[in-house]
Each structure stands twice: as C-alpha cells, then as structure tokens.
Amino acid sequence: MSSIIETIENEIRNLETAVRKENIGHIISIADGVARIEGLSDVMYNEMIEFPGGIIGQALNLNEGEVGSVVFGDISGLKEGDEVKTTGRLFSVPVGMCLLGRVVDALGNPIDGKGPVEAKEFFPVEKIAPGIIPRRSVNQPVQTGIMSIDSMIPIGRGQRELIIGDRATGKTTIAIDTIINQARINDEGIASGDPEFRPLYSIYVAVGQKNANVARTIRTLEQADAMKYTIIVSAPAADNPANQYIAPFSGAAMGEWFMSKGKDALIVYDDLSKQAVAYRQISLILKRPAGREAFPGDVFYLHSRLLERAARLNEENGGGSLTALPIIETQAGDISAYIPTNVISITDGQIFLETDLFNQGIRPAIAVGLSVSRVGSSAQTKALKKVAGQIKLQLAQFRELAAFAQFGSDLDPKTKAQLDRGSRIVELFKQPALKPFSMEVEVGIVWAMQNDFFDDIPLDQITRAKLSLQDHLQGRGSSVLESIKKKKELTDDIATALRKTVEEWKQTWSND
Amino acid sequence: MKIWFQIAADTVGTAADAASTNPITRLLVNFHVDTERFVAQVLAILIVFVALWLFASKPILKTMDERRKKISDGLEYAEEMKQKLAEAEKRQAEMLKEAALEAKRISEDAQAKARELVDRSAAETARRNEEMVARTREALELERKQMVSEVREQVSRLVAITSSKVLQRELSAEEKSRFANASLKEIAQQ
Amino acid sequence: MLKIKDRRQRMLVKRMVELSLKDGIPDSERVSAVLSAVRNQTPRSHRTILRAYLAAIRSLIRESTLEVVHAGALDSQGIDSFRKGMETRMNRNLMLDSREDPSLIAGSRVTIGDHVWDASLRGLIARLID
Numbered sequence: 001m002s003s004i005i006e007t008i009e010n011e012i013r014n015l016e017t018a019v020r021k022e023n024i025g026h027i028i029s030i031a032d033g034v035a036r037i038e039g040l041s042d043v044m045y046n047e048m049i050e051f052p053g054g055i056i057g058q059a060l061n062l063n064e065g066e067v068g069s070v071v072f073g074d075i076s077g078l079k080e081g082d083e084v085k086t087t088g089r090l091f092s093v094p095v096g097m098c099l100l101g102r103v104v105d106a107l108g109n110p111i112d113g114k115g116p117v118e119a120k121e122f123f124p125v126e127k128i129a130p131g132i133i134p135r136r137s138v139n140q141p142v143q144t145g146i147m148s149i150d151s152m153i154p155i156g157r158g159q160r161e162l163i164i165g166d167r168a169t170g171k172t173t174i175a176i177d178t179i180i181n182q183a184r185i186n187d188e189g190i191a192s193g194d195p196e197f198r199p200l201y202s203i204y205v206a207v208g209q210k211n212a213n214v215a216r217t218i219r220t221l222e223q224a225d226a227m228k229y230t231i232i233v234s235a236p237a238a239d240n241p242a243n244q245y246i247a248p249f250s251g252a253a254m255g256e257w258f259m260s261k262g263k264d265a266l267i268v269y270d271d272l273s274k275q276a277v278a279y280r281q282i283s284l285i286l287k288r289p290a291g292r293e294a295f296p297g298d299v300f301y302l303h304s305r306l307l308e309r310a311a312r313l314n315e316e317n318g319g320g321s322l323t324a325l326p327i328i329e330t331q332a333g334d335i336s337a338y339i340p341t342n343v344i345s346i347t348d349g350q351i352f353l354e355t356d357l358f359n360q361g362i363r364p365a366i367a368v369g370l371s372v373s374r375v376g377s378s379a380q381t382k383a384l385k386k387v388a389g390q391i392k393l394q395l396a397q398f399r400e401l402a403a404f405a406q407f408g409s410d411l412d413p414k415t416k417a418q419l420d421r422g423s424r425i426v427e428l429f430k431q432p433a434l435k436p437f438s439m440e441v442e443v444g445i446v447w448a449m450q451n452d453f454f455d456d457i458p459l460d461q462i463t464r465a466k467l468s469l470q471d472h473l474q475g476r477g478s479s480v481l482e483s484i485k486k487k488k489e490l491t492d493d494i495a496t497a498l499r500k501t502v503e504e505w506k507q508t509w510s511n512d
Numbered sequence: 513m514k515i516w517f518q519i520a521a522d523t524v525g526t527a528a529d530a531a532s533t534n535p536i537t538r539l540l541v542n543f544h545v546d547t548e549r550f551v552a553q554v555l556a557i558l559i560v561f562v563a564l565w566l567f568a569s570k571p572i573l574k575t576m577d578e579r580r581k582k583i584s585d586g587l588e589y590a591e592e593m594k595q596k597l598a599e600a601e602k603r604q605a606e607m608l609k610e611a612a613l614e615a616k617r618i619s620e621d622a623q624a625k626a627r628e629l630v631d632r633s634a635a636e637t638a639r640r641n642e643e644m645v646a647r648t649r650e651a652l653e654l655e656r657k658q659m660v661s662e663v664r665e666q667v668s669r670l671v672a673i674t675s676s677k678v679l680q681r682e683l684s685a686e687e688k689s690r691f692a693n694a695s696l697k698e699i700a701q702q
Numbered sequence: 703m704l705k706i707k708d709r710r711q712r713m714l715v716k717r718m719v720e721l722s723l724k725d726g727i728p729d730s731e732r733v734s735a736v737l738s739a740v741r742n743q744t745p746r747s748h749r750t751i752l753r754a755y756l757a758a759i760r761s762l763i764r765e766s767t768l769e770v771v772h773a774g775a776l777d778s779q780g781i782d783s784f785r786k787g788m789e790t791r792m793n794r795n796l797m798l799d800s801r802e803d804p805s806l807i808a809g810s811r812v813t814i815g816d817h818v819w820d821a822s823l824r825g826l827i828a829r830l831i832d
Contacts, residue, residue, distance in 0.1 A: 019819055019820065019821040020819075020820050020821075020825060020829065021817070021818070021819050021820075022817075022818045022819075022820065023816055023817060023818070024816050024817075024818050025816055039815070039816035040816060041815065041817075042816075042817075065761065
C-alpha cells in the first residue's frame with residue numbers, strides 16, 4: 001500500500017508544466033467506424049486522435065475545415081458534438097519480446113486474458129521501409145517442413161512469398177506448418193547451445209477471420225508448443241474495418257522490432273484480400289474516389305508499403321530479417337484479378353494452391369508449374385540443393401507426358417521411366433497437415449527417390465514406404481541425420497553412410 | 513623256325529636218352545609228355561600269350577586304368593564336395609551367428625530406445641509439471657499486479673477528488689485570483 | 703466548410719462573409735445589412751446559401767473569440783494585455799469572452815478556435831488521474 005502512495009507522490013512531483021496545450025475538434029458525424037470531425041486544425045496525416053472514453057482513431061482525410069478519421073474500437077459510445085483531441089503522436093503499438101506467446105488485437109491490447117503487456121518500446125504502425133543500401137541479399141533458408149516447398153520453391157529469410165489459392169485449399173495450413181516447424185528448430189537450436197544459431201520468431205496476423213478459426217489456430221500452436229515463439233495479432237470479422245485495415249501494419253511494426261534488434265522474424269498475413277476489402281469500405285465511407293472493382297486508387301500502395309517492410313538487413317544495420325508470407329484468396333482460381341495481380345507483382349514469388357489438386361488428394365495442393373520462388377536455391381541448404389536440383393524439371397517433364405499416360409503399354413522405356421518417376425515424386429510429396437519434416441529427413445527421402453530406391457515400390461505403397469524410411473532414418477540412421485544437420489551438405493562420407501542406411505532399410509522393406 | 517624245332521627236338525632227344533634213368537624222364541614218360549608236342553604247345557601258349565597281351569590285356573589294362581582313374585576322380589570329387597559342404601555349413605553357422613548378433617543388436621537398440629523414451633517422457637512430465645507450476649505462479653503474480661493496479665487507480669481517483677474538494681474549499685478568493693492571473697501570464701509565455 | 707457545388711453560389715457566400723467583417727471580426731450590423739441585401743435579391747438556393755453563410759460565420763466567430771474561463775477574479779489590466787498578446791501571437795483581432803467557472807478550482811482555461819490552453823487545477827488533477 002505504501003508503494004502505491006509513493007508512486008502517486010512521485011507522479012505529482014514529476015508533473016511538468018502546469019499548462020497543457022491541446023488541439024481539439026468536435027464530431028460532426030460518425031458512422032461505420034469513420035468519424036467526421038470539425039476543428040483539429042493542427043492534426044497531421046496518420047496522427048493518433050483521442051476520442052472520449054479512451055478510444056483511439058487515426059486521421060486519414062485532411063479536408064478543408066474537416067478531418068476524416070477511422071475509429072479503432074467500439075464507436076457505440078460516441079456521438080455528434082463529442083470533443084476529440086490530437087495526441088501529437090503517430091499511431092504506435094507495443095513491441096518487444098514480452099509479446100511472444102500473447103494474443104493481441106490490432107492496437108496491441110492483449111485479448112488473451114493474461115494481463116497487460118509490459119512493453120517498454122512502441123513502434124509506429126506506419127513506417128518507411130528500409131532503403132536499398134541497408135539491405136543485403138537473401139541466403140538463409142526458412143524451413144517450412146513441407147517437402148515440396150523446401151525442395152522446389154525454397155523460401156529465404158527476408159523474402160516475401162505469396163500463398164495464393166481459392167478458399168479451403170490449405171493456405172493457412174502451410175503457414176501454420178511453417179510456424180510449427182520453426183518452433184521445433186528453435187527448440188533444438190537453443191537446446192544445442194550453438195552460439196551461431198539464430199531463432200526465427202513468428203507473427204500470425206489474422207484479418208477478417210472467424211473467431212472460431214483463430215481460436216483453433218491458437219490451440220494448434222499451443223499443442224505443438226509453438227506459441228512461445230509466436231505473436232498472434234487478431235482482427236476478426238466481427239471487428240470494425242479500421243481494425244482489420246490496421247492489423248497487418250501493427251504486425252509489421254512488431255516484426256520490425258525483431259529486425260531492428262538483429263533478430264529474425266516471420267510474419268504471416270492471413271489474409272490480405274480481407275484487408276483490401278476493409279480498406280475499400282473505409283475509403284468509400286471517407287468518400288475517396290473509387291477505381292477498379294470499387295477499390296480506392298492507392299490499394300496497390302496499401303500492400304506495397306506493407307510488404308516492402310519485409311527485408312534482410314546488412315551487418316551494419318544489425319543483420320536482422322523479416323520474412324513475409326502474405327496470403328491472398330482468389331475466386332474460382334482467378335489469379336489475374338485485381339488484388340492477386342497486384343500482390344503477385346510485389347512479392348518475390350508465389351505458392352499457388354489449386355482446388356483440383358486438393359480434390360484429387362494431392363495435399364499440399366501446390367501447382368508446381370505456376371509456383372515460383374524468385375530467391376530460388378540461394379535460400380536452400382547445400383544438401384537439399386544437391387538432391388532436389390532435378391526434381392522440378394522431372395515433374396515438369398512428367399506433366400508434359402502425363403497426357404500419354406493412358407497409352408501405358410505403347411510407350412518407349414525412357415518415357416515410361418519418366419512417367420513412373422514423376423508419379424512417384426507426386427506421391428512422395430503428399431504430406432498430412434501439421435506434420436512438418438526436418439531438413440535432414442527431407443534430404444534423406446529425396447536422395448532415396450533420386451537414387452532409384454523407390455522405383456520398384458508400387459505407387460500406392462509410396463506413402464507407407466516414405467514413412468517407413470523416415471522411421472528408419474530417425475532410428476537406425478540418426479547419426480547420418482545428425483551429420484547432415486550439422487554440416488548442412490552432402491559430403492562423400494555422408495552420402496556413403498546415407499546409402500548404407502537406405503540400403504539397409506530397403507532390405508527390410510516389403511511391398512505387402 | 514624249323515631249325516629251332518629241330519634243335520629243340522635234338523635237345524629233347526638227347527635229354528630223353530640221358531633221362532631214361534633219370535626220374536624226371538621217367539615222369540615225362542609216365543605222363544606221356546611228348547617232347548615235340550610239348551615244345552609246340554609251349555610255342556602255341558607263347559603265341560596265345562603274346563596275342564592276348566597285345567589284343568586283350570592292353571585294352572583291359574587301359575579300361576582298368578580308366579576305371580581306376582574314374583574311381584579316384586570320384587573319390588576326389590566326393591572329398592571336394594565334402595569339403596564344400598563343410599565350408600557351407602561353416603558359413604551358414606556364421607550367418608546364423610551374425611543374424612543372431614544382429615537380432616540381439618536390434619533388440620538392444622529397441623530396449624535402449626524404449627528406455628530413452630521412458631526417460632524422455634518422464635522428463636517431459638517433469639517439465640510439464642514445472643511449467644504448470646510456473647504458469648500458476650505467473651497467473652498469481654498477474655492477479656496481484658492487476659489488483660495493485662486497480663487499487664492504485666482507485667486511490668488516485670480518491671486522492672484527486674479529495675484534493676479538488678479540499679482545494680475548492682480551502683483556497684481563499686484572493687489565492688484563487690492570484691492563481692488565475694498567474695496562469696494567464698504562464699499561458700502568454702508558452 | 704463551403705460545401706456548395708455551384709461555383710457562383712460559392713463566390714456569393716464568400717463575398718457575403720467578406721462584407722460581414724469589421725477588422726477581421728464578424729460585425730452584427732454588417733451581418734444584418736448583408737442578410738437584408740440577400741433577402742431582397744432572393745437568389746436561387748437561398749436556403750443553401752444562408753446555411754453555408756451561417757457555417758462560415760460560426761467558424762469565423764469561433765476563430766476570433768478568445769474564450770477565457772477562470773476560477774477566481776481576473777485583473778482587468780492583466781486580461782487586456784493578455785488579449786493583446788494573443789492577438790499578436792495569432793495575428794488577428796480577437797473578441798474577448800471571459801467567464802468564471804468555480805469547477806476549475808484554480809487557474810484558467812483559454813480557448814481560441816480549436817486551440818486550448820489548460821492551466822487549471824482541475825486539468826492538472828485530471829492529468830494525474832490519467
């Protein structure tokens with residue numbers, strides 16, 4: 001009790017000048033999360049505005065004699081004539097390690113019932129992205145744990161890789177698998193005590209999603225023990241559009257804190273299509289001119305300034321990185337619509353998920369022909385690069401020849417071999433959700449495929465064979481996996497040991 | 513040839529005369545051994561012997577040699593096979609031994625892994641318990657902080673209300689006027 | 703403030719406002735004269751023009767009013783020099799509107815347009831609570 005009195009006494013002592021200057025305004029109208037305010041002559045663009053009841057807004061429209069502001073929070077208590085004040089600050093959110101394991105809203109307020117966030121620093125949600133000079137090229141991998149991505153569409157730290165597809169094609173699952181795999185790698189790396197190890201922290205921004213989906217995601221991450229490395233920023237569908245618009249920026253600010261401290265972070269925006277729709281709603285209410293599909297003219301800038309903040313910095317600037325995995329939902333597979341084409345042109349590659357593949361049982365339903373990573377193999381470990389170098393080409397050849405597959409008996413042996421290999425690779429890359437592979441196991445399995453160990457296994461047994469090989473590698477071949485993990489490349493010795501282990505497994509394998 | 517018969521006959525004749533008192537001669541006479549015939553018989557036997565030796569015994573010997581060789585080959589082969597069998601049995605025994613060793617290794621591996629699993633799960637349980645305790649402690653700490661913060665807020669409000677009431681009552685009109693004028697000066701200086 | 707789409711009407715309102723000012727402050731006599739002139743002319747969209755004129759004059763009055771709310775009597779010389787000082791600072795003429803409000807406890811609160819200077823004890827205590 002005495003400490004409470006002391007705190008208040010200190011507060012009184014530390015009060016500065018008795019005069020406080022404010023710039024005020026009055027609400028003219030308020031509707032749909034947007035307030036029109038008269039006054040506020042000193043307000044700056046994007047400045048934080050204080051409404052009665054501690055509600056915060058952001059000045060977005062500075063007109064002659066009138067200011068248009070989005071209101072974050074519950075507007076039901078506000079009315080015409082209410083006095084509002086400028087704060088002299090840009091809208092900022094709490095940042096720091098204290099946010100890990102927490103679920104916060106778009107303003108950084110905790111909503112998980114675990115008490116206040118003891119943040120010491122606040123970063124502005126709107127910030128200019130790093131320029132050209134502070135950056136360096138991407139060459140550290142982000143292991144998603146999904147074999148098809150890690151081998152053919154590798155992602156690097158500091159890259160922006162778009163995940164695009166129709167509804168219910170597994171976009172969120174890819175992102176969650178990546179977060180879970182990174183948490184596992186973090187645990188192993190920290191336990192090993194390696195001073196060179198750099199953990200990758202994750203931020204998951206849920207925009208416009210159902211509360212039930214967000215709750216399910218949180219539970220999944222908790223069960224996989226990944227929450228301790230993750231921040232969840234939630235602006236569900238029930239939130240007002242201003243919160244849905246600002247949530248990705250808040251997440252980016254939190255990610256930038258990690259980057260500025262020389263650490264690595266991964267941010268998933270799920271999804272940006274809903275943010276664009278929320279921004280469209282705000283812009284229409286603010287009476288900004290509507291363009292194509294009724295989106296405002298600066299919807300490209302909305303996404304480009306957000307995604308440009310993901311970067312890899314050079315050593316002079318800390319060496320940190322922010323990797324972005326934006327998610328876009330298409331309608332009927334149309335990737336040539338307005339928002340998808342915008343975001344495809346901004347990002348460094350895309351992972352395209354197709355409904356047809358999903359329905360055929362190929363999950364993850366990645367359309368390898370349409371997916372690309374512009375960073376490519378510079379973001380792959382040497383071991384994976386060596387074994388997976390030819391896979392994309394083999395699959396491309398397989399797809400070309402697939403039309404002839406019905407004439408199975410009339411083909412020359414070489415074509416038949418290509419078809420067989422291709423269909424086996426497709427089967428090999430099927431992977432259940434929430435079961436990411438470690439890099440070493442991926443190397444082992446892909447190596448076995450490329451060295452013909454799966455050629456005599458029937459197609460319907462490939463999955464079982466893959467799991468059996470995984471068990472064997474993790475059991476009897478654990479020393480080989482350990483060497484691959486440590487050296488990250490496939491030296492001759494390791495290759496020999498791997499061959500011995502796989503041959504051992506093959507001897508015990510039976511097709512029945 | 514005739515000369516030789518003649519010489520032989522003469523020799524036998526001479527010999528017959530000398531042997532008439534000889535027991536051998538008496539034996540020959542008793543058994544009707546005709547000297548000429550005897551020589552011819554001996555010659556015939558010799559001829560038969562030579563013919564047999566040339567035409568019969570050689571092939572027979574050859575055949576016998578071949579048979580002997582075959583038999584010895586067969587014996588050798590049998591010996592070799594016996595050796596190979598012994599080796600094969602030895603190898604089989606070694607393989608069985610190796611397989612048994614391998615099985616033992618696998619079983620030991622499995623046991624070690626099982627022990628590891630049990631240890632890990634025990635460690636995991638211990639860790640989870642620790643985590644639960646830590647979380648409970650955190651939750652209690654959080655509650656305490658929240659309570660302190662609430663109390664602080666209440667006390668601040670109380671202090672503020674009390675202060676304003678007290679000040680309103682306690683400040684004289686002169687003091688209030690002085691404060692008002694001073695505040696205007698301060699604003700003008702801002 | 704001038705939300706009239708028609709350019710000519712906008713110019714008319716602007717002219718009406720200019721004619722209503724005396725030393726930069728709306729003058730009641732001049733306002734009456736302007737209103738009667740407009741009444742006689744009966745332009746198109748009379749009501750719209752009047753509404754826009756009202757909004758403009760209201761805004762000007764607000765910008766030109768130096769509102770001083772104080773707890774405790776103010777020295778008339780002091781307040782006069784204060785007004786002059788603020789006129790120099792804001793670079794325009796100001797009308798003084800001064801009233802006493804005991805709820806401020808002590809000190810004063812000055813408002814010009816949307817700028818507020820709070821030097822009252824009530825404001826201080828409110829900041830303490832925050």
